[in-house]
Amino acid sequence: MQKPLFSRTSNLLFLVFISLSFLACEREEVQTVTTFTNLTFEDEFAGTGSIDAASWNVDMGIGNAISGDGWGNNELQYYTDRSENIKVEDGMLHITAMKESFMESNYTSARINSSGKLEQEYGRFEARIQLPWGQGLWPAFWLLGNNIDEVGWPKCGEIDIMEYRGQEPTTLIGSVHGPGYSGGESEGKNYNLANDRFDTGFHVFGIEWGPEYINYYVDDVLYNQITPDDVDGAWVFDHPFYIILNLAVGGNFVGSPNESTVFPQTMLVDYVRVYGLSN
C-alpha cells in the first residue's frame, strides 16, 4: 500500500476528505473520515506568569512513571517547576533546558501533562511551536493513554505528534507506540522540512485521530496516515488520551549534548488546541 501525501492549504479537513474519497474509489478501499471542528480545549498561554494549573500538571524529577530512571530513556535532565525552566510570558509557554547542577543532575528542564484535566478520545490535537536546537535536545508534543496505570505501557498506547532531535534541525518524527510496536519498533515516519528548519520559526504540529486512523500533519502538509493495518499488534487508540509537552536533554533517542550544544535552549509554545466531533 502506498501512503499518499496531501497538501493542506486553507481547509485541511475539506481537502483531506476529497482526496481520500478520490483515492478510496480508485483503490476500492473504504475510509471513514470524521471532521473535528468543535474546540474542546485550548491554552493560548496568554499573559505572563506560571502555567494554568486547571489545565496542566507539572512533572518533577527524574521520572519513574513509565519505567525506571531518566523517564525510561536514560534522559539526563531533572524536571522542575521553577520559572527558569517553565513560565508563561509574552503569550508563549517557555520550556527551557539549562545546563546546571541540580539534585545530582547536570541539566534541568520541564514537562507538563494534562492527565485528569484534558483527556479525550479522538479529535484534532495541534500546537504551534518553535523548537530548540543542538546536539542532545529532545522536545516532544505527545499523547499517552489515560489507562496507563491499569494496563501499563505500551498497552495504554502512545501517540507522538512531534518528536525531534536537536542535531537534526530539519527532521520531524511522528509515530505511535503500542503492544508489539513500541520503543525502537514504533510505527511512524520522519518528515524533512524543505528549505527551512524547525528552530527558526513557529510550525503547527498536529494529528487528526479518529476510529482506525491517525493523520499526521505539519503546517499545511499531511505527511502520514497510520491505520490498524500498519501496526504489528493491537490497535490501542480507541480510548481517551492526555497531552504531554516536554523538553528532554540526552537519552537513548537523541544522545548526550556535547561541547557544541548551546544552553539555555527554549521550546516556545504559542498555543495548544484540541477539537472534538462537531455536535
Added chain:
Amino acid sequence: MKKNIFLNSNLLFLFALVLLLTNCKRDKSEDAKPASFPKNGVVFIDGFSAGLEYLPYADSYFEAFTVDEVTKQKGTAAMRFDVPNVGNPKGAYAGAIFPDNGGRDLSDFDALTFWAKSSVGATINDIGFGQDFGENKYEVSLSGLQLSTNWKRYVIAIPDASKLSREKGLFWYAEGPENGSGYTFWIDELEFEKLGTIAQPRPSILEGEAVTVNTFIGVTSTISSLQQTFNLGNGQDQTLNVAPAYFEFTSSNPAVATVDALGVVTAVATGSAVITAELNGVKAAGSLTLNVTGSFDLAPIPTEDPTSVISIFSDVYTNQPVDYFNGYWAPFQTTLGQDDININGDNIISYTELNFVGIQFAVDQPTINASSMTHFHIDIQAREVIENGDFLTIRIVDAGSDDEIGTGDDTSAEITLNETNLIHEEWYSGDISFASLGLTNRSNLAQIIFVSDATISSVFIDNIYFYNDGSTGGPMGPTVAAPTPTQADVDVISVFSDAYTNIAGSDLNPDWGQATMVTEMLIDGNNTLRYAGLDFQGLQLGSPQDLSGMEFLHIDYWTANSSALNTFLISGNTTEQAKALDVPTSAWSSIDIPLGDFSPVDLADVIQLKFDGNGDIYVDNIFFYKTPGGGTGPTMPAPDPTRDEADVISVYSGVYMDVMGSDFNPDWGQATVVTEEDISGNSTLLYTGLNYQGLQLGSPQDVSGMEFLHLDYWTANSTALNAFLISGNTTEIPKPLGVPTAGWTSIDIPLGDFSPVDLADIIQFKFDGNGDIYLDNIYFYKEPGGGTSPTSPAPTPTQDQNDVISVYSDAYMNIMGSDLNPNWGQATVVTEEQISGNNTLVYTGLNYQGLQLGSAQNVSGMEFLHIDYWTANSTALNAFLISGNTTEVPKALGVPTSGWASVDIPLGDFSPVDLADIIQFKFDGNGDIYLDNIYFYKAPGSVEPELPLGFEDGVNPLLAFDGGAYANVVDNPQTGGNPSSKVVEFVKIVGSAWYSGVVFDESLRATPLIDLADGTVFTVKIWSPNAGITVRMQLEGGAAPAYEVFQTVNTANQWVTLTYDFTSQVNSSDTYPRFAIFPDFDTSNQNPVAVEAIYFIDDIIQQ
C-alpha cells in the same frame, strides 16, 4: 578605498541629481535606479558561468586547474584541481580565485554549495569566496575542509548576504600537498543557493574572549579573529573566518576610544571604553576593553642627518631589514613582545617578562657595516620602578669577516644600565661611542642583545641606530677619489671616467620617473657620480655601442648605507639583465663584471645602463674593456674532464681516446678558418671568422647508450653560436650556446635535446654563428652506473591485490594468457630479463611493440594505469591503451629516465578508449626500454559500493548501531556453505540495544543505493549462532516511508539465505539510500543484550 564606499552609498542620490539637472521635465523616480547586478548564483555547473574568470595566485602552480569531462558528479564536466608535490618548481601549492569582475547580486542566497571528492583523503587548507584581487572586502574563508574519495555535498554559509549586492569574488581556494604529496580533488555543481537551513548565527571577535588591555592615548590596534558560526541544515556547526566589513563595530565611549569600519581601534583620551561588534544585527561574542591611562611621552625625535645614520628601528630614518626583533630563543628565554606598539604613528618595541632577548640581522637579512659610524643610539623606558641591583645590559655582536654568527671570529661589546640611568616611565636616551664601547670590528654587525636576568621585566625601546657624529670619518661619502683605472685606452669603451675619453653625448640623468637625486661632484679632484636616495636610475649612452669585442664592465662604487644595489645593461631590443653588487662597502669597491653575465642582452647594441636598489651610492669609472692584446683568446686551457673513460665516447679531447680518423675541417664550402692552438700545452680547436663549420667523425657512432654531449668553448666576440648533431639519415638539430663567454664555458647537453636525430648513427657535428670560437673536450658520456641497463629491479608495487588488475608484475596475479610479443610487423626485439630475480620486460631497438591481453578486461572500475620503465637512450616513448572497438590513445612518457621511473596515468587520459573492453597495449618510440609492473588499479575503497554487496574488496560499507554493537569485514571463518573469502562480522555485545543491527552508510554514495525499479526482492546470507531468531530488513531514508520485512533463521551455525520480498508494499519507482538489517529482532524482550552474539552477513543481492 573609502572613496569607493562613499560613491557606492550615494549612488542613488548622485544618479538622481544628474538626471534632474539634465532633464527637468523627466520624472526622476522612474529612471533613477541604482545599478543592479545579475542575480546569478551559478559559478560552475558544467563550465564557466557567464563572466567567470580563473586567476591563479602569482606564486601558485598555474596548471593546477582544469575542466575534467571524465570525472564529474553530474552533467558533463567538473572542476579538477591538481595539487603539486612538495618542491614542484612550477609552484609549491595550488590556489586561485574565480571572480566575475562584472559583479553579481548574491543577496538572495544564503550559501555557496558544491559537490567534491579527492583522489586521497585530504583537507583543503582554505576555501571560500569574496576574494577579487582588489579590496577583498567581503572575503570568507573556511579552513580545514575535509574531503574523501567519494562525492559529498558541501556548504559554505554566507555570513550576511545583504552585503553581497555587487560581489565579484565567487570562489577561491588555497591548498598545499598532503603529507608532502600532491593529489587531485574535484569540485562540481558549484553555485550559490538559498537553502533556508542556515541558522543560529553566532558571530565572534577576539575568539569570543573579553579582552582587557591597558594602553595610552594614540595607540592603535586591530580587532582580530573575526568569525561567524552557523548551524547548518545537517545539524553541524560551521565556523568561518570573515572580513571586517561584515561587522559593525561600536565603542561604548568614543570620547575615549574610536573604532573604524575595519576594526582599527584608536585610544583618544584617558578613561575606559569597550569595543563590541555586531554582524547582521547579532551581537558578537567577545569584546575589547581599553583602559587608557593617559598620554604617553614619546622618545625624543632623533636629529642626526639621515646621510650619517644606519637605522635599525626608528620612524625617522629608513630602517635596515632585520631577521627579527625577538628571536624567542629557546629554551631559556621568557621575553615576550616585539615591534607591536604604535602610538600616533610612532612604532615602539615592547618587551615584557624580559630576561634576555635579541634583535638579529644576519641570516635572512645582510649584516650591517657600521665601520664608518662612530656612535650607537638607543632610547629605553623602564615600565616599572627600578630598584637597587636592577640592570639592563645591551650587547652589540659583530659576526666577523666570515659574516656568520656563532663562529670563532665573532666579537662583541656591551654597556650596562642601572638605576642611575633608568627611571620608571621616563625615557633614557643613550648615545654611546664605539670608542667607549671598544667595538673595533663593526663591518659585520649582526645582533643587539638585551639582558636583564629578570631584574627588569618590562621596557619600551625606540630609535635604535648607528650614526656618525662628524668627529671622525667625515660626511657620509668617500673622502678619497676612486682608484685610477689602469687599462690601456685601446682596450676601453668608457662611459664615465676622468681617465678615458667618454662616449659623447650620454645623459647621466634621464627622466625615467625615478626619485633618485643625481649629482656630479668632485671628490679629491675627481669627478664622481652621486646617487642619493636611490630607487632606480638610468644612464642613456650618447650612441648605441657594439661591445661584442669587449670582455668586462668595470665600475667603482662606494656606499655606507645601501643594502641592495644592482646594475643593468640594456640593449636596443629592450632586453635588460641585472647583476647584483655587494653593499655596503667599507671603502671604494671595484668590480669587473664579465659581459657574458649580462646574457641575453645583445652586446652588439647596448644603449643604456641602469642601477636600482637603495641608499646613497657614489659611482666612478664606468667603462667596458678587454684584456690587453686579447679579449680574443683564452689565456688558460679548458678544464680537463674528469669522467671515467668507460663512460665516454670522445671526439676531441686530450684526455680520452678520441674516435679515430675524424676530419676537423671537411670542405663544406665554409668561410671559417680552422686551426689548432696550443694553450699551455693543451690542444684547442679554433674557428676564426665562423660562418659555419663541419666535423666529420672517423666512423658512425652509436651513442644511444650515452646521456649527454659535453663541450668546452670560449669566445669574446661571438653573438650567435649553434652546435648541431647529425645522423646518417641526414637529420640534424641545432642547440644554441650562450655567447659571448666570460672565460671557458662548459655545457652538458642531454642527448634527448637533439631528438629526432638517430643517436645510434651519429656521423657529423656542425657549428654555425659568428665570431671566433675556441673548442675543446667534445665528447659524449653517461653518468657512472648509468648506461644501458638497470642494475636494480623496479620498485615493488604496494597496492592491494584487490585494487589491482595486473598485466605484467611479479607482485600480482597477472591476467592469464597474455602474449607479450604479438607479431604486428615490428622491428623491436622483446626479451624477458631477471634483474635480481625480478622479471622485467625488455624492448630493444623499439620502433613499436604490442601486448595482447589474454582476455578482454573491464577496467572501468579502476582509476589508474601504472607502469615502471627505465631507458638510458630513448628520446621518444608513448604508451597506448587499445579497446575492442579499435580505439587507441597514446600517452607520452618522459624519456630518457634517470633510474626507474614510475607513472600512474589516470585512465581518463585515455578517453575515448572503451575502458570496459581493453584488449591490447602498444608502445612506440625509440631506444631500449625496460618495463615492469604494468597494472591497472584504484585507490582503496574509492569506488562507490553498490548492490550486490559481497564485501570481497575488504571495505565495510555497513555501520553498526546501537549501544556498542560493531561490524567489520573479516576473512570468512565459516566457509562451509559459503565459499566467499570476505564477510561482515556483526557483534551484538552485552549491553548493546536489543534492536541493534547494521545499516548501509549512505554517505558512501552520491546517489541512492537502492532503485526499486531493479527489483523489489532482496536476499541476504546470514550465519547465526542461534536458531529461531527473527531478522528484520528495512528500506530506509527515502521520500516514501520506510518498509520492513521479517524472516526467521531456522538453523543455527550455518549459512542460510533469507529472502525479503517487499513487492506488495513498495512502489517500484521509489529509491532508498539505505537498508538496515536487524539480526535477532525480538520485540518481546526490549532489554539491552544480555549475552553476546556474533552474526556473519554476506551477499546482499537485489533480485
